[in-house]
Amino acid sequence: MAGDWLPAGESADIEPRRGVRRCVEGREVALFRTGEGELLVVDNACPHRGGALFEGLVTGRTVVCPLHGWGIDLGSGRAVPPEEGGVATHAVREHEGQVEVRLAKSVKDPTEER
Amino acid sequence: MKQAERLVVVGNGMAALACLEKLIEWAPQAFAITVYGEEPYPNYDRVRLPAALAEGLAPEELILNPLGWYRAHDVDLRLGVRASAIDRDARVVEGSDRSRTPYDRLILATGSRPILLPLPGIDKDGVYSFRTLDDCERLRVGAERSARAVVVGGGLLGLEAAAGLRRLGLEVTVVHLLDGLMERQLDLPGSRYLERALAAQGIRILLGRTAAALLGNGRVEALALADGEVLPAELVVMAVGIRPDRELAQRAGLACRRGVVVDDRMGTSDPRVYALGECAEHRGICYGMVKPLYQQARVLAARLAEVAVPAYLGSRVSSRLKVSGIKVFSAGQHLEAAGDQVVRFEDAGRNVYKKLILREGRLLGAVLVGDDSEAADLDDLIENGQPVSLAGPLAGPSRAAQASAGCSESPDTVICGCNGVSRRAILEAVEAHRLTTRADVARITGASRACGGCGPQVDALLRLTVEQAGPAGRPLCACTHLTRQEVLAAIRGRRPQSVPGVMRDLRWSGDGCSACRPALAYFLTLCWPQHPGDLGASRHVNERVHANIQKDGTYSVVPRIYGGVTTPGALIRLAQVAERFEVPLLKITGGQRLALLGVRKRDLPAVWAALAMPSGFAYAKAVRTVKTCVGSAYCRFGTRDSLDLGIRLERAFEGLWMPAKVKMGVAGCPRNCAESLIKDVGLLGTERGWQIQVGGNGGTEVRQAELLASVEGNEEVVELVGAFLQLYREQADYGERTSRWCSRLGIEEIRRRVVEDVSNRRALLARLEPALSSRVDPWRERVQGLRTRESGVRREYERPPSVPGMVDGETVGSEAAF
Numbered sequence: 001m002a003g004d005w006l007p008a009g010e011s012a013d014i015e016p017r018r019g020v021r022r023c024v025e026g027r028e029v030a031l032f033r034t035g036e037g038e039l040l041v042v043d044n045a046c047p048h049r050g051g052a053l054f055e056g057l058v059t060g061r062t063v064v065c066p067l068h069g070w071g072i073d074l075g076s077g078r079a080v081p082p083e084e085g086g087v088a089t090h091a092v093r094e095h096e097g098q099v100e101v102r103l104a105k106s107v108k109d110p111t112e113e114r
Numbered sequence: 115m116k117q118a119e120r121l122v123v124v125g126n127g128m129a130a131l132a133c134l135e136k137l138i139e140w141a142p143q144a145f146a147i148t149v150y151g152e153e154p155y156p157n158y159d160r161v162r163l164p165a166a167l168a169e170g171l172a173p174e175e176l177i178l179n180p181l182g183w184y185r186a187h188d189v190d191l192r193l194g195v196r197a198s199a200i201d202r203d204a205r206v207v208e209g210s211d212r213s214r215t216p217y218d219r220l221i222l223a224t225g226s227r228p229i230l231l232p233l234p235g236i237d238k239d240g241v242y243s244f245r246t247l248d249d250c251e252r253l254r255v256g257a258e259r260s261a262r263a264v265v266v267g268g269g270l271l272g273l274e275a276a277a278g279l280r281r282l283g284l285e286v287t288v289v290h291l292l293d294g295l296m297e298r299q300l301d302l303p304g305s306r307y308l309e310r311a312l313a314a315q316g317i318r319i320l321l322g323r324t325a326a327a328l329l330g331n332g333r334v335e336a337l338a339l340a341d342g343e344v345l346p347a348e349l350v351v352m353a354v355g356i357r358p359d360r361e362l363a364q365r366a367g368l369a370c371r372r373g374v375v376v377d378d379r380m381g382t383s384d385p386r387v388y389a390l391g392e393c394a395e396h397r398g399i400c401y402g403m404v405k406p407l408y409q410q411a412r413v414l415a416a417r418l419a420e421v422a423v424p425a426y427l428g429s430r431v432s433s434r435l436k437v438s439g440i441k442v443f444s445a446g447q448h449l450e451a452a453g454d455q456v457v458r459f460e461d462a463g464r465n466v467y468k469k470l471i472l473r474e475g476r477l478l479g480a481v482l483v484g485d486d487s488e489a490a491d492l493d494d495l496i497e498n499g500q501p502v503s504l505a506g507p508l509a510g511p512s513r514a515a516q517a518s519a520g521c522s523e524s525p526d527t528v529i530c531g532c533n534g535v536s537r538r539a540i541l542e543a544v545e546a547h548r549l550t551t552r553a554d555v556a557r558i559t560g561a562s563r564a565c566g567g568c569g570p571q572v573d574a575l576l577r578l579t580v581e582q583a584g585p586a587g588r589p590l591c592a593c594t595h596l597t598r599q600e601v602l603a604a605i606r607g608r609r610p611q612s613v614p615g616v617m618r619d620l621r622w623s624g625d626g627c628s629a630c631r632p633a634l635a636y637f638l639t640l641c642w643p644q645h646p647g648d649l650g651a652s653r654h655v656n657e658r659v660h661a662n663i664q665k666d667g668t669y670s671v672v673p674r675i676y677g678g679v680t681t682p683g684a685l686i687r688l689a690q691v692a693e694r695f696e697v698p699l700l701k702i703t704g705g706q707r708l709a710l711l712g713v714r715k716r717d718l719p720a721v722w723a724a725l726a727m728p729s730g731f732a733y734a735k736a737v738r739t740v741k742t743c744v745g746s747a748y749c750r751f752g753t754r755d756s757l758d759l760g761i762r763l764e765r766a767f768e769g770l771w772m773p774a775k776v777k778m779g780v781a782g783c784p785r786n787c788a789e790s791l792i793k794d795v796g797l798l799g800t801e802r803g804w805q806i807q808v809g810g811n812g813g814t815e816v817r818q819a820e821l822l823a824s825v826e827g828n829e830e831v832v833e834l835v836g837a838f839l840q841l842y843r844e845q846a847d848y849g850e851r852t853s854r855w856c857s858r859l860g861i862e863e864i865r866r867r868v869v870e871d872v873s874n875r876r877a878l879l880a881r882l883e884p885a886l887s888s889r890v891d892p893w894r895e896r897v898q899g900l901r902t903r904e905s906g907v908r909r910e911y912e913r914p915p916s917v918p919g920m921v922d923g924e925t926v927g928s929e930a931a932f
Contacts, residue, residue, distance in 0.1 A: 017651035055655040060625040
């Protein structure tokens with residue numbers, strides 16, 4: 001069953017090529033806007049050492065973790081090879097200047113066998 | 115992992131090794147390799163044997179792959195062992211030492227053998243062929259006890275041998291069967307010019323004459339010609355040609371004609387057996403030059419490594435006569451057919467002859483004698499088949515001249531014809547491996563390794579890369595085809611811009627990457643210091659937030675403490691701030707200042723406001739600390755006031771964006787307590803003044819600084835350091851520390867531009883000035899921004915807004931990070 005759409009702040013707070021951090025139902029997520037305006041949301045913890053992804057450099061649909069430079073594909077949540085692992089991705093929508101997120105189930109790592 | 119296949123190579127010459135080098139590069143570990151080498155040497159440069167004879171080079175100087183190379187790549191080298199038979203059914207190579215080596219794949223690279231005319235007396239002492247390093251040694255020994263030499267054969271090899279013997283002081287006669295020398299490369303008029311050039315070196319040429327017999331009692335004493343003339347000689351070199359060595363292949367039942375027949379991917383009639391080099395016959399042609407054989411080696415290596423490269427369709431060969439002082443070049447057709455256009459240029463006074471053959475507006479062939487400066491251009495024109503005008507080819511400036519002048523050529527221009535190495539490949543290797551000498555370039559790329567003819571062009575390229583910062587011809591990163599210099603020039607030539615604007619204007623592919631985006635942000639600060647713009651999205655978080663992110667998401671705060679000199683007031687403030695914000699760790703850093711570690715991001719502006727100290731830029735590619743010793747202020751050894759100069763330098767250059775972090779040190783005497791010799795800029799006080807040392811590094815790649823200049827006063831120090839820093843800012847690659855950059859550019863070059871060339875120094879300082887005058891303290895700027903409710907600053911540092919239904923980060927999760 002899909003979860004509910006939850007408020008996650010204002011659209012205007014998320015500038016192109018930047019990320020912000022929000023806490024949604026106790027879960028810390030990172031919201032990014034790409035250079036083309038697309039919004040993407042993943043858990044705010046790099047699979048490597050838990051770095052705060054929202055502080056990373058956004059290039060295209062990839063964010064580069066500020067701690068050790070791992071790339072994370074924001075569409076799939078997977079680490080950019082040769083790194084392995086990934087983070088959960090969440091659905092996001094914008095409505096009348098507000099951002100809403102629908103959290104994925106408690107999947108930490110999309111590459112793990114379930 | 116796949117089991118390594120057994121690869122046996124019969125032949126240890128330039129073709130075999132060129133193939134193995136590529137194969138090992140492309141498919142390391144894929145093959146267990148055994149090489150049979152009949153000669154007792156590892157692979158050497160056969161092309162340079164004549165030069166070795168003439169110049170008396172030791173054999174080692176010709177070695178291309180020393181024994182260590184074979185060891186390093188686990189190649190089982192059987193030196194001095196001839197492969198005597200191939201059992202194709204059992205897939206075994208038998209050696210002259212009775213060894214039997216099984217193979218999954220077999221490469222035949224047996225080369226060729228000199229043709230020995232069946233003349234009476236051919237087996238007499240003093241009769242030599244000239245094919246191997248041993249031949250070369252024998253010839254050299256023979257030459258020592260000889261006064262007169264006859265060389266039979268007026269082709270490339272014969273003439274090169276003749277010139278070598280002449281340089282050793284012998285009286286030399288060349289006997290050639292045909293009416294013109296080098297008949298496969300030259301027309302008759304061209305031969306006449308070459309004859310004159312050889313005659314001028316004292317070499318006698320007999321054309322249209324046939325060798326008939328070698329006379330002498332055990333040792334050769336003379337060569338008799340068919341027309342009865344007898345040429346007295348203690349030494350005779352037979353250089354009438356070579357024949358592909360197909361014997362082993364033939365006995366093994368492989369298809370052979372003149373050589374071992376191969377297809378377009380170097381396969382023989384046995385699918386497990388390949389052949390290349392002089393022993394191979396491809397589409398009816400056996401090649402005897404190094405360039406085609408390297409092309410074949412590449413194709414075969416690709417086939418074995420399962421790398422896609424185009425099939426081998428044959429080579430277009432050009433040749434040069436490698437005789438000191440005589441330029442001869444021939445490419446494409448050297449004889450015209452009916453209907454071809456021919457352009458001839460003759461200058462008997464300078465003994466220069468040039469002929470171009472054109473057909474349907476395209477260059478088909480070129481012969482140059484006496485002046486080969488256009489050779490590279492003409493070679494390209496023939497290769498590319500571009501339309502040419504009659505006036506063009508001989509009239510334009512030669513590319514060799516352009517190259518030495520550092521002008522731009524197409525990156526795909528082939529510099530080393532022998533090894534097929536392009537300008538781009540050389541420049542990339544120079545950059546990637548930080549090469550500085552021709553020998554390095556030869557080792558890594560192969561360029562200039564065979565005939566050495568392109569050596570001057572390689573030198574020119576080396577100079578060029580040193581001249582320009584970073585690699586000429588190499589794109590900044592995969593997101594653009596523009597080089598660093600081109601990007602900088604474009605940014606400078608336009609109005610101030612944002613990073614996305616630059617990417618759009620310069621047709622970046624995609625959104626940039628984590629390599630180029632911060633570099634572009636830096637370039638913008640370099641070119642437009644007074645128009646900083648919003649570069650945040652293209653900077654690493656540290657430079658955006660002006661604090662250093664720690665492993666737990668907190669930040670460190672390191673205020674500036676000029677020269678490591680502090681005050682009770684500053685220390686009290688620091689202590690109070692640490693207590694008030696419950697800073698978990700207060701540490702004295704390696705750069706003589708105090709760091710507050712574990713500060714929450716949202717506390718940063720308040721911490722900065724309470725400290726009321728400038729940012730120490732401990733998080734940035736910028737001037738960080740200036741480490742000082744106590745110096746003459748208190749030290750009983752101090753000869754100079756290091757504190758004063760250190761503080762002055764730190765104030766002069768703090769807050770300046772750099773390609774990489776810059777650390778300085780000022781020591782008041784040669785005891786060097788400030789460790790100036792491992793700083794990017796280090797000062798050492800002496801009795802007479804200051805030594806300015808630059809390019810030191812005490813990090814992962816320890817490097818001792820080099821002396822830039824010795825000066826007397828502090829003013830001069832600040833001026834020279836400023837010019838040095840600006841040169842570094844403009845010329846270094848983004849992320850390149852001064853240590854690497856100094857190694858690359860060379861201290862002499864830096865000294866020339868910063869110290870000796872006064873007008874250049876002034877220009878550097880003039881360009882530095884706007885960057886210095888537009889500095890602002892980023893902490894104060896942000897504290898004020900927050901006071902004036904500036905939205906960007908609030909968004910960056912304030913806690914996430916409370917949204918109905920949204921749980922504030924303070925209450926859950928990684929609290930420390932909020």
